[in-house]
Amino acid sequence: MRRPEPRLQRKLLAWLLGPLAVLLVLDTGAAYWNSQRFSNLAYDRALYEIGREIVLHVKLDGTRPRLDLSETADKILLQDSDDRLFYRVVSEDGTLLGGDVDMPSPRVAETVKSRFYGDVLRGEPVRMMVARMPISADAAAPLVLVQVAETLNKRTRFAWEMVANVVLPQLLLIVMATAVVWFGVSRGLEPLQRLRRAVSDRSHLDLSPIDTQDVPGEVRPLVDEVNELMARLGRTFDFQNRFVADAAHQLKTPVSGLKAQIELALRESDAERVRHSLAQLYISADRLSRLVRQLLSLARNEPGALDFMQLQPLDLNAHVLEISMDWVPEAIKRNIDLGFEGAGHPLMIDADRDRLRELINNLIDNAIRYSQEGGRVTVRLGQSGGDQCRLAISDDGPSIPVQERTRIFERFHRLLGTQEDGSGLGLAIVSEIATLHGARITLEEDTDGVGNTFSVFFPLRAV
Ligand SMILES: Nc1ncnc2c1ncn2[C@@H]1O[C@H](COP(=O)(O)OP(=O)(O)O)[C@@H](O)[C@H]1O
Ligand SMILES: [Mg+2]
Incomplete structure (x- = not known):
């Protein structure tokens, strides 16, 4: 019966927290998807710039293009504190002009406009940029295919940071809502706790009505019913107490009478007088038995017998x-x-x-x-x-x-x-x-x- 917290409180919290938790999960998913989109938008641009920069180093050797990228330039271009960068430049006839030999060939139709997608390079997931670019501003300049790939470290980090920015305040809100509901419901249930104490502290003989002064309106009918029941119980107790007292009182005299008559009869030696005493005893016993019958009948027909x-x-x-x-x-x-x-x-x-x-x-x-x-x-x-x-x-x-x-x-x-x-x-x-x-x-x-x-x-x- 004694529980550390009322069931109502747990129920309310479950109803509140359940849907909120589902919402949070959905929201986290949506936020992650969105933030990945944003982080790609931000970093893809840089990837494209690197590709353009590399193509600037392709020179015409007669009619054949040739990549002329010094080691220092290569280092500067591909330097990044978080991720590793890879590139590959291929001429239009398919000759590799420079870059990584392991680079997978493009998975999309390459166009002059840059295109981006996820790929795997040496077992590692990468973001890939592929574009077909002219090697100079000259209208007759040949095109080369350039690919730049980058590992995903900073993109992932950026995405998670964004997710955290969205989700953490929501989590905080849920924690606060839980605290507020917990506290509010505890306060709200305080009158019920008082009511419970008022009932549990009672003596079993105290059938006076429970004070309904600060009982919440919702439980008022219940308390009224309980009071009504106690009043009925009280009437039954009264009746029974009165009955037991009456019965004891009424039975005392005839029973002592019987005893006295028996004692008298025991002392008699004359058979005729014993017979007379026994006849008297029979009448007394008969009277007593009628009294007992009537007492029982009275008890049987008390007002509660209606049921x-x-x-x-x-x-x-x-x-x-x-x-x-x-x-x-x-x-x-x-x-x-x-x-x-x-x-x-x-x-x-x-x-x-x-x-x-x-x-x-x-x-x-x-x-x-x-x-x-x-x-x-x-x-x-x-x-x-x-x-x-x-x-x-x-x-x-x-x-x-x-x-x-x-x-x-x-x-x-x-x-x-x-x-x-x-x-x-x-x-x-x-x-x-x-x-x-x-x-x-x-x-x-x-x-x-x-x-x-x-x-x-x-x-x-x-x-
Ligand atoms: N029909 C009646 N005529 C006259 N007096 C009566 C009649 N019925 C009851 N009484 C009186 O009322 C009293 C109570 O009756 P009752 O409750 O039946 O108890 P009891 O008959 O055991 O005395 C009787 O003792 C008697 O004095
Ligand atoms: Mg009578």
């Missing part, structure tokens, strides 16, 4: 009827008249089947549990408005006071004086599951004046 829900289209009418049927034996046991008034047609909603069952079970359980003996519990279904359906469960229990109507949905909240067993988690679970389904719950006094009506409004599936 793990398996919503599928289902007919609420049929689903509720099926669940209500399961409650008939329990209702009969408690002498409760459990009634079902269906909608008469399917009510299609998107729901998680098992979670929905848990919601309905909790509501019917409460209605039966808290209704008085011989009371009446009615489960009703119907359409409500164009896009909602309503599940209403009415009972004959004690009316829940208006000021308690929101509080009973809180965890562990029970009405004072409630005799029945319970943990106070049922309605909290109902409320969580309703939220997961985008449903809304209301609680009113029953229309017949006795008991309560819990209504859950589900959004109908769009057809």
Whole structure:
């Protein structure tokens, strides 16, 4: 994770330096070609002058031309500090008048005008001048063929010097551009480095939002998203912390109760009393197991569970009827008249089947549990408005006071004086599951004046 330099910086530099390097290579090639042309232009002239000078030394011996070049003149003419010079003069009938015998014959058609080309003399590359020149200004003067060759040392040097003159400033420019980009990008990325430090220096428990004050605009959305995620994580942590604390607190008392009862039973010797203790123990264990189930259900249905829900289209009418049927034996046991008034047609909603069952079970359980003996519990279904359906469960229990109507949905909240067993988690679970389904719950006094009506409004599936 920790890199000496950010990848962005390298990427930018690669994008900048790559094309520049290609340009530099092309430019160097062009410059070399050009500078060779220029150096030839400059030095070819001198080569021509030497040729003319040599021809001035050709004299007419009767009708035959003869080269009369003294050794000193030869030396002066062909002297050069950098290169070696060679020449050859041939008369029109092909007789060699003087100069180097090894000189290769011209590769181009010789003309009165001088011509230049590259050739090889004794294995060495040379620049060659060839021309046909009259030996004097006299119009009838015979022509001679003169060749002058020169090694390439100063031409090459001159060409490279010119290349260097062109390329070096460009190289300097590239180096400077690299430095400027490196520095500029480093400065530009400084806020990102600060951001990275701000995140890496954090404790894993610190989920407060990252300061977006001097975050560059380009990464601002990313930081906002991260902050949003941290906020969600924070809510989940809070929920879980609260849950663990609640669970520990709620389980402590029943578990110590169980232990005490077991100790008591162990001390009993009378078989009948042991049996009685065991029966008590069974009830306590059953209560504890219900509490654990509800705690788990609460954890399972926390707000973040939305991502793990398996919503599928289902007919609420049929689903509720099926669940209500399961409650008939329990209702009969408690002498409760459990009634079902269906909608008469399917009510299609998107729901998680098992979670929905848990919601309905909790509501019917409460209605039966808290209704008085011989009371009446009615489960009703119907359409409500164009896009909602309503599940209403009415009972004959004690009316829940208006000021308690929101509080009973809180965890562990029970009405004072409630005799029945319970943990106070049922309605909290109902409320969580309703939220997961985008449903809304209301609680009113029953229309017949006795008991309560819990209504859950589900959004109908769009057809
Ligand atoms: N149908 C009802 N009639 C009267 N009181 C109810 C009804 N449903 C719930 N309550 C009250 O609300 C409290 C919370 O209910 P709930 O969350 O299901 O927990 P529990 O049933 O475990 O006590 C109950 O203890 C009871 O006092
Ligand atoms: Mg309950």
